[in-house]
Amino acid sequence: MNITQEKIDDLNAVVKITIAPEDYSPKVEKALKEQAKKANLPGFRKGMVPVAHMKRMYGKSILVEEINNMLSENLTKYLADNKVEILGQPLPVMDDTKEFKWDNTDEFEFNYELGLAPKVDIEVTSKDKFTAYNVKADEETLEARIKNIRKSYGKMTNPEVAAEGDVLYADLAQLSPDGEVFEGGIAATGSIRLDLVTDKKILKTLVGLKKDDVVELDVQKAFDSNETVIAKLLNIGEEDAKDLQSKFKVTIKNVNRLEESDLNQEFYDKIFGEGLVTDEAGFRAKITEEIESMFKQDADRKLQNDIYTQLTEQTKMQLPNEFLRKWLKATNEKLTDEELEQGYEDFAKNLKWTLIENKIITDNEIKIEYKDVFETAKQRLDAQFRMYSPQPMPEDQLAQYTATFLQEKENANRIFDEVKALKVFEHIQSVATLNQKDIDYKKFVEMK
Known part of the structure; x- marks a missing residue:
């Protein structure tokens, strides 16, 4: 041979x-x-x-x-x-x-x-500068979160007259173009959440309603053609909700209001555990900490995206583009020429980043060990389980689930790539210059 x-x-x-x-x-x-x-x-x-x-x-x-x-x-x-x-x-x-x-x-x-593969010439130093945002909870965001939590632990009441934020429990009947109830049409009993009504004029007609009142409702206009909300209200499929043009006769059966829980010791103990928070100031501080912890994840993702964008743009390399297009077509039989051209730029950019990652790992002798992959997989599974149960899974059982999860090659490769990316970002952040900047959440959202 x-x-x-x-x-x-x-x-x-x-x-x-x-x-x-x-x-x-x-x-x-x-x-x-x-x-x-x-x-x-x-x-x-x-x-x-x-x-x-x-x-x-x-x-x-x-x-x-x-x-x-x-x-x-x-x-x-x-x-x-x-x-x-x-x-x-x-x-x-x-x-x-x-x-x-x-x-x-x-x-x-x-x-x-x-x-x-092209030669990759990259060395991250302190001359590479990035902004690390410390996202702060503004007053409006904090108040909205506090209101949501107080409502979650509050009680349901039935006021006589509806106000903004209430829920109208009602019978809905589809109307024909002449305004009469459509025989054999859609009929449902559902809850109209006033906080989901986007049209201000329609909202004004719903606020002030009381039991047995009757109004006509354009559901598409009221909910800004949100087929998910409309389908749930009328108990129909989203495709049917998307094409629905009829108005509905709405007969109010009841007005429901979720009253906010009082700020007292019983409320604090339910949320944080007995005696951990004893006054409103401590409660607000805890909620602020919780919100800013979630914001940190967003800020970390933005920093990583900024690093990805800056380094892929400043690292000059040529790719065998003609070969790669041919290879993509050969390995994806259903890929059309139009789809290939639409997606190739992103593919090439991600490939460049993979080459940059590999170069940084090699040059800096970054090790990716099984224990790193195992711990990361365990954290991801633990987070998923906690979505369904607040009680943590026993450590030995979680470890067993993790081992089984990683036996699937696709799962193992995905977590390996995640650990690899995290280690590369950690290295870059350790040698580059990070300019810390405080920013309100609203302004941060506008940047994304």
């Missing part, structure tokens, strides 16, 4: 693999003998099929399989031994002029296109 490489340019090459009969014949003969021992064919005792008979019946298919195995194994070994860094996968060059007899006398020649 002979393998040679012809470099087309810095980003493209062709590998030629020549396989002679003496290379593949021993493998084919061995495979035939093994198949003969296992074969169960009519007219022969099991395991006693002559090799010559197997060769006549299956010789060509076994030859094809062995040639493919040799190509895969030796091409992979050649690239590894010669430290050829490629992007994507080698693509076979189709040559319709070559015809093989597949009779164990052919000398096979196969060519493969390679997209070569």
Whole structure:
């Protein structure tokens, strides 16, 4: 077997693999003998099929399989031994002029296109500057969160007259264009949340209603054509809600209001545990801390995105774009040319970042160990379980779930990539200059 490489340019090459009969014949003969021992064919005792008979019946298919195995194994070994860094996968060059007899006398020649990884020149230093935002809870955000929590622990009342924020429990009947109830039309009993009504004029007509009042409601206008809200209110599918144009007769059955819980010790103990918070000042401080903890996650994501954008833009490298487009088409049969062009820029940018990541990891000897992957996976699973139950799962049971989770290759690869990205960002942040900046949440949202 002979393998040679012809470099087309810095980003493209062709590998030629020549396989002679003496290379593949021993493998084919061995495979035939093994198949003969296992074969169960009519007219022969099991395991006693002559090799010559197997060769006549299956010789060509076994030859094809062995040639493919040799190509895969030796091409992979050649690239590894010669430290050829490629992007994507080698693509076979189709040559319709070559015809093989597949009779164990052919000398096979196969060519493969390679997209070569470019040289990455990057060194992150203190000269690289980024802004790390400390997002502060503004008064409006804090008050909204406090109101939401107090309502969550509050009690339901039934006032006579509806006010903003109340819920109208009502019968709804679909109207025909002439304003009459549509016979056989949509009829439902549901809750109209006034805080979801976006049209101010319609909201004004709903505020002040009381039990047994009747009004006409344009649901599309009231809820800004939000098919999810409309579907839930009318108990219909979202597709039906999306196309619905009718108005509805609304008959109020009741007005519901969720009163805010009092700020007292019982309330504080329910939320934070007994005695941990004893007054309103401590309560507000805890809620502020909780909000700003959530904001920190957003700020961290923005910092990472800023690092990604800045480093991919300032790190100059060329990619074998023609090869990569061809490879994407070859490995995604349903990918259209239009989809390829629409998505290629993002693909290339992400590929550049992967090359930058790999360079930083190599240059700085960053290690990604199994324990890091395991702990990260365990944290992600713990967060998922807590969404359904506030009680933490026992440590040994969580560890068992994590081990099972990581046995799935796709899960393990995803968490590995997450840990890899985090370690690279941590390194960059440790050597770059981070300018700390306090910012109100509202202004921070406007930046994103």
